Amino acid sequence: MPARFLHTADWQLGRPFARVEDPAKRARLQQERLDVLARIGAAAKEHAAEFILVAGDVFDSPHANKSTVAAACSALGAIGLPIYLIPGNHDHGGPDSLWEQAFFRREAASLSPNLHVLLQAEPVELAHAIILPCPLLRRHDASDTTQWLRSADLIASLPADKTRIVLAHGSTQRFDSVSGDGDPDDHATNILDLSRLPANAYDYIALGDWHGAKQVALNAWYSGTPELDRFPRGENYAAGHVLLVEANRGSSPLVRLISTARLGWHQTEFMLTGDGGVEELAAHLDRLIGSRAGTDLLRLDLHGTVSLEGAARLQAVLESYQARLLRFKLNDRTVTAASEMEIMALTQRGNDPLISRVAAKLVARANAGDSEDAVIARLALRELHAQLSRI
Secondary structure, three states: OOEEEEEEOOOOEOOOOOOOOOHHHHHHHHHHHHHHHHHHHHHHHHOOOOEEEEEOOOEOOOOOOHHHHHHHHHHHHHHOOOEEEEOOOOOOOOOOOHHHOHHHHHHHHHHOOOEEEOOOOOOEEOOOEEEEEEOOOOOOOOOOOOHHHHOHHHHHHOOOOOEEEEEEEOEEOOOOOOOOOOOHHHOOOOEEOHHHOOOOOOOEEEEEOOOOEEEEEOOEEEOOOOOOOOOOOOOOOEOOEEEEEEEOOOOOOEEEEEEOOOOEEEEEEEEEEOOHHHHHHHHHHHHHHOOOOOOEEEEEEEEEEEOHHHHHHHHHHHHHHHHHOOEEEEEEOOEEOOOHHHHHHHHOOOOOHHHHHHHHHHHHHHOOOOOHHHHHHHHHHHHHHHHHHOO
């Protein structure tokens, strides 16, 4: 009989999102990582999953604070279905790990009796499946945690009629030697060589570490993180899902992506072609973000040239999105170039000769190429124009 389950990973609950300056927005991002657990539970029930597998990195740190641990246990308990998880590199197991601490054990027993933390590399038998966990017991492990699955004696001991599911966390040599976390010192550790597993011995390999959903072998998938936590890495970076899996002994698994993300992470590049480009940018961002506030993050690479008046309008547009977005990562390479009429209005002020002289000096400096002095002069001209416009 086939096993039907959800495969998920890389929740990283308690992630600090340190690059988000606003503490309220930072808290919103952290809360959404907890809120997605309810959506995972709803998806499991909607699609009649028997259980949920979590392939590591439930928490962002092996030292998650107690409030995060309690909130996680409460959310997992509310799901009701059996949940089986292994530690990953962010929340690795081992002596004195979070999983061994009295507080976690007490909260899990009280709030989530349906939760099963698999800290041993040994088979776990269910009604229709055998789970073969490969937990990480240290952050950086030079050995392959799937090595024990190569044993002929182990394979011979497994029930012939039950679906065999491997649960592991790490990087496969098939697609990327760099950890999905982007940790530079993970290059030579936590490597999983799935090619050395005996052919047809296992029916589905549930992986964690890479944050986008990705198939890396006929029967092996990364689920990705269920709620995005970074700007997409290319068009095929399919984060924000869980995997609905139907696997049967000796058959290829059926895998379907189920969307669970709520937040929008966007990246775009825009070239301003004069002042009219500012309104085009506003329309472009409106199509991308709409009237939403507090649910999106944006990385914007901005190029082009605008007048002083256009720069003021551009600043107003960017200010609005700075307020609406949870994070606005702006790479502003626009150049402010005063129009002839704007230069005349600033440098030929008969009733204000001091401002005229200052403006003339700034114009001269602003036209001196791309030096730091020229950049500062253009910013000063823009500010002078803005201040005089308010008079």
